[in-house]
Amino acid sequence: MSKTVTANGFALDDSGQRVVVDPVCRIEGHLRIEVNVDENNTIRNAVSTGNMWRGLEIILKGRDPRDAWAFTERICGVCTGVHALVSCRAVEDALAIEIPKNANSIRNLMMLAQYTQDHLVHFYHLHALDWVDVVSALSADPAATSALQQSISPWPKSSPGYFRDVQNRIKRFVESGQLGPFANAYWGSPAYKLPAEANLMAVTHYLEALDFQKEIVKIHTIFGGRNPHPNWLVGGMPCSINVNDTGAVGAVNMAWLNQVSDIIDKSITFVDQVYIPDLKAIASFYKDWNYGGGLSGKNVMAYGEFPAIANNYTNESWMLPNGAILNGDLGTVYDVDPRDPEQIREFVTHSWYQYPDPDAGLHPWDGVTEPRFELGPNAKGTKTNIEALDEAAKYSWLKAPRWRGNAMEVGPLARYLVAYARGQEDIRAQVDGLLAELGLPITALFSTLGRTAARGLECSWTAHKMRVVFDEMLANIKTGDVATANMQKWEPETWPADARGVGFGEAPRGALGHWIHIQDTKLANYQAVVPTTWNASPRDPQGNIGAYEAALLGTPMANPEQPLEILRTIHSFDPCLACASHVMSPDGRELAHVRIR
Amino acid sequence: MTDAVDTCHHNFDTLILGIGNVLWADEGFGVRCIEALNERYEFEPGVRLMDGGTQGIFLLPWVRSAGRLLIFDAIDFGLAPATLKLIIGDAVPSYMAAKKVSMHQAGFQEVLSSAKLSGEFPGQVALVGVQPAILNDYGGSLTPGVKAQVEPALALAREVLQDWGIEFERRKTVLPARERTGPGALAIHDYEHGRPLPGGARP
Numbered sequence: 001m002s003k004t005v006t007a008n009g010f011a012l013d014d015s016g017q018r019v020v021v022d023p024v025c026r027i028e029g030h031l032r033i034e035v036n037v038d039e040n041n042t043i044r045n046a047v048s049t050g051n052m053w054r055g056l057e058i059i060l061k062g063r064d065p066r067d068a069w070a071f072t073e074r075i076c077g078v079c080t081g082v083h084a085l086v087s088c089r090a091v092e093d094a095l096a097i098e099i100p101k102n103a104n105s106i107r108n109l110m111m112l113a114q115y116t117q118d119h120l121v122h123f124y125h126l127h128a129l130d131w132v133d134v135v136s137a138l139s140a141d142p143a144a145t146s147a148l149q150q151s152i153s154p155w156p157k158s159s160p161g162y163f164r165d166v167q168n169r170i171k172r173f174v175e176s177g178q179l180g181p182f183a184n185a186y187w188g189s190p191a192y193k194l195p196a197e198a199n200l201m202a203v204t205h206y207l208e209a210l211d212f213q214k215e216i217v218k219i220h221t222i223f224g225g226r227n228p229h230p231n232w233l234v235g236g237m238p239c240s241i242n243v244n245d246t247g248a249v250g251a252v253n254m255a256w257l258n259q260v261s262d263i264i265d266k267s268i269t270f271v272d273q274v275y276i277p278d279l280k281a282i283a284s285f286y287k288d289w290n291y292g293g294g295l296s297g298k299n300v301m302a303y304g305e306f307p308a309i310a311n312n313y314t315n316e317s318w319m320l321p322n323g324a325i326l327n328g329d330l331g332t333v334y335d336v337d338p339r340d341p342e343q344i345r346e347f348v349t350h351s352w353y354q355y356p357d358p359d360a361g362l363h364p365w366d367g368v369t370e371p372r373f374e375l376g377p378n379a380k381g382t383k384t385n386i387e388a389l390d391e392a393a394k395y396s397w398l399k400a401p402r403w404r405g406n407a408m409e410v411g412p413l414a415r416y417l418v419a420y421a422r423g424q425e426d427i428r429a430q431v432d433g434l435l436a437e438l439g440l441p442i443t444a445l446f447s448t449l450g451r452t453a454a455r456g457l458e459c460s461w462t463a464h465k466m467r468v469v470f471d472e473m474l475a476n477i478k479t480g481d482v483a484t485a486n487m488q489k490w491e492p493e494t495w496p497a498d499a500r501g502v503g504f505g506e507a508p509r510g511a512l513g514h515w516i517h518i519q520d521t522k523l524a525n526y527q528a529v530v531p532t533t534w535n536a537s538p539r540d541p542q543g544n545i546g547a548y549e550a551a552l553l554g555t556p557m558a559n560p561e562q563p564l565e566i567l568r569t570i571h572s573f574d575p576c577l578a579c580a581s582h583v584m585s586p587d588g589r590e591l592a593h594v595r596i597r
Numbered sequence: 598m599t600d601a602v603d604t605c606h607h608n609f610d611t612l613i614l615g616i617g618n619v620l621w622a623d624e625g626f627g628v629r630c631i632e633a634l635n636e637r638y639e640f641e642p643g644v645r646l647m648d649g650g651t652q653g654i655f656l657l658p659w660v661r662s663a664g665r666l667l668i669f670d671a672i673d674f675g676l677a678p679a680t681l682k683l684i685i686g687d688a689v690p691s692y693m694a695a696k697k698v699s700m701h702q703a704g705f706q707e708v709l710s711s712a713k714l715s716g717e718f719p720g721q722v723a724l725v726g727v728q729p730a731i732l733n734d735y736g737g738s739l740t741p742g743v744k745a746q747v748e749p750a751l752a753l754a755r756e757v758l759q760d761w762g763i764e765f766e767r768r769k770t771v772l773p774a775r776e777r778t779g780p781g782a783l784a785i786h787d788y789e790h791g792r793p794l795p796g797g798a799r800p
Contacts, residue, residue: 059736061793067782074620181711210715214658228652
């Protein structure tokens with residue numbers, strides 16, 4: 001290849017040194033990135049591959065559609081609830097089942113809580129250490145850290161003594177040799193830009209966020225019965241409500257609802273007083289690091305999430321809207337219809353699968369998952385020990401989903417750009433406020449930091465939205481409506497012999513759809529297209545590169561042996577390859593593995 | 598089919614945690630042990646049995662809340678397939694960290710180290726691990742050799758729990774649906790019998 005320009009307008013050059021990062025996920029998932037850098041160590045070609053395999057129809061064919069949520073919940077280590085929810089929506093769509101108002105509110109609350117928790121955990125535990133240097137925090141002045149903290153937030157944990165205690169605790173931990181969660185980073189890299197005080201403040205909040213997690217999971221336990229795998233139900237939610245007395249065993253009562261209300265208040269305070277100020281502080285030191293935009297300034301897509309009106313999955317109802325933007329034109333937003341066979345199609349030209357027509361795209365309702373693992377002629381190594389992939393051939397276990405033939409970025413930034421372009425007031429106020437404070441134009445959003453900022457703003461939005469949804473639900477319950485499930489079409493005798501359905505929505509990390517076909521009361525096909533498949537997708541027959549590949553291009557690396565810049569950008573997508581598929585070679589690999597050829 | 602709400606929320610001192618993915622053959626060992634333990638025994642209040650799946654860092658709040666932690670998992674000990682091993686105390690985290698059979702262990706190793714960092718680490722920890730035979734059979738159940746180790750694994754666990762002074766007895770009645778550790782559709786019998794035939798044919 002050497003030099004070429006892709007169909008979606010990115011210049012590629014694979015002549016330089018190849019750097020392999022495998023895997024790139026700090027905690028969850030299994031993803032491999034290969035890049036070529038030029039003589040200035042700037043990335044000129046990028047190859048994203050998921051080296052795992054999946055096929056939901058292989059485990060679900062012939063099973064009861066009402067059980068599908070329980071299986072789909074296990075395909076991913078991080079987004080359990082959202083698969084369950086979208087699975088229920090798919091079955092309800094196929095069988096024309098309407099869920100009660102309270103069930104819609106409870107589902108929204110569970111999803112909003114999951115977003116809030118996911119975004120917090122992502123920012124502090126999966127992404128912050130790409131920006132924050134723990135070793136530098138050890139040399140910070142606690143008094144200066146206290147002054148910094150008090151200048152940006154009313155958060156009460158801000159005394160010099162508090163920061164000194166935390167600093168000593170981290171020192172002891174590091175000196176004990178158990179680096180633990182701090183082990184896989186590149187401390188001291190010149191790519192870190194925060195002053196020591198900002199590092200100590202952020203590391204302190206890393207610990208506080210760990211504490212806060214204990215609170216927010218209770219919402220799932222209360223409404224979902226269990227955590228970490230809450231219960232779901234086709235037709236509604238499997239919890240009953242009894243607000244007048246303590247009532248039946250397991251019914252959601254007033255005491256529990258008060259607990260939920262209290263957790264919502266704490267979530268809002270923590271996100272607005274800790275997460276958002278930290279985000280602004282960190283961003284202000286990295287304003288010049290404006291890399292990683294990739295597809296975000298061109299093509300983004302969102303299916304929509306949080307239906308305000310039960311059973312209405314259109315823009316009339318979505319609190320975060322559905323839409324697609326092409327070529328960075330925020331003046332035009334297209335509607336995305338997951339049912340339309342012309343819109344969403346998956347290609348396998350560069351994926352380890354085969355279709356009857358190798359270069360055709362298939363709509364998920366017609367989707368097939370037939371593996372075909374082969375390396376291209378220019379690959380290096382063997383099938384079980386790949387040293388370098390040949391991206392001109394098949395090179396990933398992920399399919400390449402496309403919207404009207406276009407590679408699309410999905411996730412919080414895509415949702416925010418779609419909502420912004422649709423003119424949604426609350427989102428515009430948040431975005432414009434942040435940009436004004438940092439003195440940045442809207443185009444600054446098209447970057448790694450823009451992705452990270454959108455996730456933070458969304459976390460605040462979801463925390464506040466929990467309050468609105470909770471209050472509305474309580475008001476509805478007080479009118480005497482305590483219905484949480486519609487069981488009219490529970491029995492398979494009431495179903496049509498043949499039915500297709502689609503469940504769609506937004507996982508914290510982006511657009512998620514489940515397409516199902518029910519025949520004679522059993523599942524005949526089940527296809528899921530998950531957010532990471534969109535973002536980490538390989539090339540398509542037109543040569544369009546995916547969002548990860550595009551985002552890495554043009555990024556200078558301080559030191560290719562410490563691929564901090566690659567991790568920064570890939571982590572900003574919140575990758576979840578566990579979901580996109582699973583381990584292919586069971587012998588395990590080191591957590592951060594860098595190879596240069 | 599419809600599981601009611603589990604009222605057991607946050608009040609526990611002993612966490613018995615099964616981790617792994619039931620969809621990947623022997624990867625499901627930990628979760629299957631929890632399921633079997635819960636079916637056969639009743640425990641004193643303050644004991645929580647949990648199907649942790651592959652939740653990684655999201656299990657941290659539960660691990661931090663536990664005074665005692667007993668883990669079931671499939672571990673690559675480098676031993677013959679289906680070999681059972683009991684690890685007690687400080688060695689547990691390094692076994693979880695050593696050779697990962699699956700990505701969920703990278704996550705769980707972080708859970709343990711993050712619990713240490715947060716200063717809330719269970720006072721007592723034990724791990725009942727099995728050497729898996731097959732992992733890459735998507736939709737498959739435990740292989741016969743590993744399945745045969747579930748009962749011996751429960752016996753090891755009972756010894757650990759007795760050492761910790763935990764009281765339990767054999768269930769006299771059938772486990773009510775709402776006290777299951779996971780959804781009924783994933784319970785081992787239904788899971789195995791509902792499996793599609795090879796090639797995706799309907800059973």
